[in-house]
Amino acid sequence: MKVNIIGAGNIADYHARSIKALGYELGIIADFNEKAARQLADNYGCRWTTNTDELLAEKADLVTVAVPNAFHFDVAMAAVKAGHAVLCEKPMTRSAQQSRQLVELVEQNGQPFFVGYMKRVHPTVQKFRDYVARIGTMRSGLVRVYHPMPSSSWSIIRNQLAQSPNAALDGVFVNSGSHMLDLLLYLAGPVKKVLAARMQYQEGCYPKVDQMTHALLEMENGATVTVECGWLPLFGVGKRENGWDELIELRGETGLSTLHTTLWERPQYESPVAELWDESIKTKESFNAGMVDNFQEEYRLIEKALSGEAVALATAQEAFAVDQLIDDIFAAARQTGE
Known part of the structure; x- marks a missing residue:
């Protein structure tokens, strides 16, 4: 399973660590903060970019959204629109109104979408x-x-x-x-x-x-x-x-x-x-x-879910x-x- 991560802060480190520990492929990390993106990518031996669109244009089995809460909605919406299966950190958004819009888009696109209540x-x-x-x-x-x-x-x-x-x-x-x-x-x-x-x-x-x-x-x-x-x-x-x-x-x-x-x-x-x-x-x-x-178990279950299992x-x-x-x-x- 290939996973790309948007976000290079503290919570992204837990995700990257779990992906590598399970033997999955960590493709690329995106963050507007070049120093943070470079450092996290260097720590886990993957590529990095400051351009989220570059990441979203790349094929992957899963995109993990690990940005601050305030950006969950915009980044998750962009990932879904790009056709990706998504794991979004919790809370899904900062308002029920935004969450409703995201649910509607997920249902329209039909791609798997998971939220990090691990x-x-x-x-x-x-x-x-x-x-x-x-x-x-x-x-x-x-x-x-x-x-x-x-x-x-x-x-x-x-x-x-x-x-x-x-x-x-x-x-x-x-x-x-x-x-x-x-x-x-x-x-x-x-x-x-x-x-x-x-x-x-x-x-x-x-x-x-x-x-x-x-x-x-x-x-x-x-x-x-x-x-x-x-x-x-x-x-x-x-x-x-x-x-x-x-x-x-x-x-x-x-x-x-x-x-x-x-x-x-x-x-x-x-x-x-x-x-x-x-x-x-x-x-x-x-x-x-x-x-x-819990982070590793979450990714194990995502791999099963992407294969069609109920989790x-x-x-x-x-x-x-x-x-x-x-x-x-x-x-x-x-x-x-x-």
Whole structure:
């Protein structure tokens, strides 16, 4: 499988590393920043260009879109129009309106399109789906997303916003929460209504970069789900006491299922853990599939999908549902005065 990458930043490095580790061909990397494109290409022994059109004119099995969030829409649209199968980093776009346009184009062109919600591909998450099926009628849920962030980071963000008020920056809800919203929809089904939402901001960061987001959701299946996201300077909390406090808990009439996710950039050290309390047999089960690199697993599944196999990758339509939910929660927060 030959893969070309648009973007040469930090996330592109994870993609390039996985492509090479799996023995796939990394053809060319494109980025308007010549230094970044050259350095990443040199690191992985491939060609580079500052011209995205040059990359899109080249034949490949897959084009990976790994640019900043603000450019996902334009770059992904161009890749689809050029006839490529695409893997777009999450979130698919920065608005439901843009996502709807992209979904329509993908459906018109008929080429495979995947979105980088790679947490769902881990074998432990697939086992957790089985656990969720055993909890009976779902009544409630909790999505928790707390990531450690030094207090000093906020002065950097404030300065950036002061210098560039129109900078396309995102806060905790989009950057950290979107992965878990994808898992919620994947595991519990669609949201019927956002009942309430509130966001909190550091001074000088409103309305661009939220520090905390809370939402209350009514699911189509009748359950009520609480969502809480935050960037806080807490480095000893969470299941592994490393500051990463992230889980999904789904509670039903006959059981309780809990998924503890892990620091995404450390797959060689940590694995998600799935747990189930089954009331019918009065037993607790736990499952850990071991160390699996989500980025590599994502590309393995893409290769299968391009061969026609059904896989657990996020589609454009599923990613649109996440972007719509994000928009709806932002709208609900504005109604309550954030």
